[in-house]
Amino acid sequence: MRLLLFFACLIGGTSSANILLMPVHHGSHVRLFAVVGEALQDEGHTVHMLVGENLRQHAEKRGLRVLSMGKDLEPVLEAIGSKLFDSSIWGIWQLFMAVKERGLNYCETVLQGVPYDVVEAEKYDLVLIDNMDPVRCIYAVPYRLGVPYISLGARHDPWSARVPALPSSEGQIGLMTITSDSTFFDRLVNTIALIAIQLTIPPSYAVNPSFLKRFAPNRPETTFDQIYKDSEMWIMNMETVCSDLPRVHAFHYQFIAGLGWTPAKPLPAGDMQSFADGANNGLIVVSFGSAIKSIPKEMMDVLMEAFENLPQRVIMRSDGERPANTPANVMLASWLPQNDLLGHNNTRLFVTHGGNNGQLEGLFHGVPMLTLPVFGDQFYNARRASLRGHGLSLDLKSSSAEQVRDAITEILSDPKYRKSVQRCSRILLDMPEPRKALSFWVNHVLKFGGSHLKPSSMQLPLWKFFMLDVAAFLAMHCEAMLPTQIKE
Incomplete structure (x- = not known):
């Protein structure tokens, strides 16, 4: 019996991994990551969370060890709260600039506050990192560590992950809902909006490229956009069956809704x-x-x-x-x-x-x-x-x-x-239980990595990804290719 117990422990230990959670410092994000961490810990993994002092209770409540920034951090969106209610053009522009400024300030504070000696000593096997923009500066941490990472969050960004999500079939989060009844004008506006957002507000628009040189000085030169693409996979906390409209799925881009669902508890007496x-x-x-x-x-x-x-x-x-x-x-x-x-x-x-x-x-x-x-x-x-x-x-x-x-x-x-x-x-x-689905994919990546999940288009520029070169060629040569009868 002792021998059996020994081998059981040995087998269990080999499947256990050391995982770091890196949520954006905001209440709902930290709570979601804490629930995810609890699910992974139940699977036998060792899970730590990197977070500011004033939100550490969410991790500790779920039994997770906290790697503290050493001080309170202002929630990432709190500083812009007063600018959210002005819907004028000037108000929207001010909000845009406030988000950018807040993102840069947050990046400075967080990247300076990471206890790198402690983090590096832990020898993590995997990082689950918040994919919220405009603060993808935090991707500098797993890049510095040379540790694989999974992007987790609700920021639907299929183009960056090279998921072939066409604006004719998928609404832009924040702007349009596209259905079978959508008009040409709806699809036109949605397409223009998607392109404009991709050009003017790319995923790392508030990220200073110098952060990589400062906080990952011993790693090869690269960009934050490339680091984001190098995620092993993406897990989106989005529902695409009966709440949102169906969206294009991919092996490397999984929709798992309800990661934070928990049954209601009795209200505290009072x-x-x-x-x-x-x-x-x-x-x-x-x-x-x-x-x-x-x-x-x-x-x-x-x-x-x-x-x-x-x-x-x-x-x-x-x-x-x-x-x-x-x-x-x-x-x-x-x-x-x-x-x-x-x-x-x-x-x-x-x-x-x-x-x-x-x-x-x-x-x-x-x-x-x-x-x-x-x-x-x-x-x-x-x-x-x-x-x-x-x-x-x-x-x-x-x-x-x-x-x-x-x-x-x-x-x-x-x-x-x-x-x-x-x-x-x-x-x-x-549907399949969300936490079990998440645990499956995390364990899969720990065993095999994520490269086999990704399409061959991952490194294509967008103009090739959307076949604009092919469309241009056909537009220039389509008449010459037509049969004579049709031309006449």
């Missing part, structure tokens, strides 16, 4: 639990995500007025000043156990900014949504939720209290929304 349990006419959960601690006063006043005469109770995350017109049926809290509230028996509606993680949680628990997008992919997420019948969407910046209240009333009174989102929930729960 005022919040009493408030939710006593919502006999239903509970509405309102959250604008971890990037937005508070919304402008005039928009907050609109929401409070919209909620005032509802028979349901409303619990809302807000760090801002309590509005004077806050009605009695509304509870404001600086923090919400969002997943547990969405899974509460009394919850009937989720009012959300449309962040990917929150939207997936709503689907997991079968809760219809009113989406009030603010930034980035949230606008696309709002449209896809409406298109799929999972709820409605409004522009928070221009909607009146009456419009918000009417939208809430329609969703709650028409059973089609709840039926639609609950059907999607059943479909998702029937």
Whole structure:
């Protein structure tokens, strides 16, 4: 028996790997990576997370060892929160520049704060790294280590990974939804937008090339774009079956939605639990995500007025000043156990900014949504939720209290929304378990690497990838190639 136990331990040890997690320092990203780390640790791997002091609790809660930056880090999107609500051309330009400036500052802080001696001493077998732009500067760390890495996140960037996703069939995240009913103009705008974004906001647009010379000085000269392409594979935390529209899959580019899904736990005893349990006419959960601690006063006043005469109770995350017109049926809290509230028996509606993680949680628990997008992919997420019948969407910046209240009333009174989102929930729960799928691919890459998963087009420039040279040749010579009868 002792001999059998010895060999069992020996076999188990050979399959165990030392894995480093590198999320972008932002609440929802760190929480997602912590759940991923917990799943990998359950597989027998040793998992560490590189993170700032002020978010280390998310990793430790899942039993992961933290490699600390040694200080608190400002969440990557928090500094631009005040610029998210100006939709004018000048406001959008200011937001663009703020994101770029914030990205550069974040890169400096993080790359200087990495405890390189500790990281290098650990001899990691694999790094799972956040693919969020514009802070792909963090790819300098696994490049410095000479360690293989998997890109993980919700930033859908198929062209950089040479996935043949055509703008005629796939909507641009943040701009268009493309369906079989889309018009020529829709497809034209979507194509122009994709090309413009690729040219003006490439994946590493806020990354200073000098970072590689400074923080990976002993490695061969390269570019951040090339380092990104050298990922062993990409794992996208995106749902492409009943929430988003189907997208092109590839062996090296896997969609695995719901990595952060967890069953709802009972609410902690106290005022919040009493408030939710006593919502006999239903509970509405309102959250604008971890990037937005508070919304402008005039928009907050609109929401409070919209909620005032509802028979349901409303619990809302807000760090801002309590509005004077806050009605009695509304509870404001600086923090919400969002997943547990969405899974509460009394919850009937989720009012959300449309962040990917929150939207997936709503689907997991079968809760219809009113989406009030603010930034980035949230606008696309709002449209896809409406298109799929999972709820409605409004522009928070221009909607009146009456419009918000009417939208809430329609969703709650028409059973089609709840039926639609609950059907999607059943479909998702029937799919392969997300964490097991992720563990499979991580273990596969640990055993074999990822080069055999990648298409031969990985290193082609985009003009060759999209056959523009072939199209140009045919355009110039097509007449000469036509039969004489056709020419006549």
